[in-house]
Amino acid sequence: MDLGGGLSLANPVIAASGTFGYGLEYAGVADPAALGAVVVKGLSLHPAAGHPAPRMVETPAGMLNAIGLQNIGVERFVAEKLPWLRERGVTVVVNCWGTTVEEYGEVVAALDGASGIAAVEVNISSPNKREWGRIIATDAKRTAEVVAAARGSTRRPLWVKLSPNVTDIVEFARIAEAEGADAVCVANTYVGMAVDLRTRRPVLSNGSGGLSGPAIKPLTLRAVHQVVRGCRLPVIGVGGITSGEDALEYLLVGARAVQVGTAHLYDPSAGLKILSQIKKFLEREAIDRLTQFIGTLEG
Ligand SMILES: Cc1cc2nc3c(=O)[nH]c(=O)nc-3n(C[C@H](O)[C@H](O)[C@H](O)COP(=O)(O)O)c2cc1C
Numbered sequence: 001m002d003l004g005g006g007l008s009l010a011n012p013v014i015a016a017s018g019t020f021g022y023g024l025e026y027a028g029v030a031d032p033a034a035l036g037a038v039v040v041k042g043l044s045l046h047p048a049a050g051h052p053a054p055r056m057v058e059t060p061a062g063m064l065n066a067i068g069l070q071n072i073g074v075e076r077f078v079a080e081k082l083p084w085l086r087e088r089g090v091t092v093v094v095n096c097w098g099t100t101v102e103e104y105g106e107v108v109a110a111l112d113g114a115s116g117i118a119a120v121e122v123n124i125s126s127p128n129k130r131e132w133g134r135i136i137a138t139d140a141k142r143t144a145e146v147v148a149a150a151r152g153s154t155r156r157p158l159w160v161k162l163s164p165n166v167t168d169i170v171e172f173a174r175i176a177e178a179e180g181a182d183a184v185c186v187a188n189t190y191v192g193m194a195v196d197l198r199t200r201r202p203v204l205s206n207g208s209g210g211l212s213g214p215a216i217k218p219l220t221l222r223a224v225h226q227v228v229r230g231c232r233l234p235v236i237g238v239g240g241i242t243s244g245e246d247a248l249e250y251l252l253v254g255a256r257a258v259q260v261g262t263a264h265l266y267d268p269s270a271g272l273k274i275l276s277q278i279k280k281f282l283e284r285e286a287i288d289r290l291t292q293f294i295g296t297l298e299g
Helices: 074-087 101-111 140-151 169-178 214-230 244-252 270-284
Strands: 013-015 037-043 056-059 062-065 092-096 119-123 158-161 183-186 190-192 209-212 235-238 257-260
Touching: 013 270, 037 074, 037 119, 056 209, 062 214, 074 092, 074 101, 092 101, 101 119, 101 140, 119 140, 140 158, 140 169, 169 183, 169 214, 183 214, 209 214, 214 235, 214 244, 244 257, 244 270, 257 270
Parallel strands: 013 037, 013 257, 037 092, 092 119, 119 158, 158 183, 183 235, 235 257
Antiparallel strands: 056 062, 062 209, 190 209
């Protein structure tokens, strides 16, 4: 599966950042090397504690999270996690973030010496980083600056993870394209909140969080459709995928690959099951190659 920047994945199903740990936690039940790729938890230059609990809450057909990008930092990831992933033959995509434009460049640069990283995905779209002032991917100027800083810091394939919390996501995909990204990931979570009637307080310590899971699939499917039509970059679809059919819908509208997030939290083998359902569909429909199916939506 050609995803631009010289990167081709063995199959189109990828584990989404923040829902598959550092790629090794589920290895006893689901072989991470059998997925097209694993996007690891978003890394920063220094370890980050994230927000205090409660930071997850279940909603009808989904969940809200405000983890706050907790992670062990790029240095420990490279020293402690990456060697295992390399040994196991996992296709690793590193998701990363910074608190300033410069820090985005630095964290991407810090990964550059390490081998065994197939691509870098910059997260500019978390709804849970108050330090950003507002979601970076809702600000055209800062989006351009961050993508340019990341591009200037690596020759690796560069994916930009966009926010659906905008009026016109195509505008932001085009900015990523203009600043040298190789692919866009559509999309992160939708800002939402839950309140407790008894305490009369927000449920999440952060006040609000990001909505993910089946509830968002129709919204993100449309966003992917728009970006595929409005931007030349390969699009990776992510939002509410829990079955082979969901994934195939994204591929039909033109996504070159998909990421599975929340579904992995209740079934670590969800991605592998989805992959096998895609294969069965192609067999049943007598489609030799997935590329013959991608983007064939009519009307
Ligand atoms: C618990 C949790 C943690 C997440 N952490 C990250 C992260 O660190 N970086 C990132 O770019 N996206 C993160 N995401 C967003 C997911 O990667 C994905 O874009 C989103 O959940 C939509 O896909 P889904 O509906 O399949 O979960 C997180 C999502 C969840 C539920």
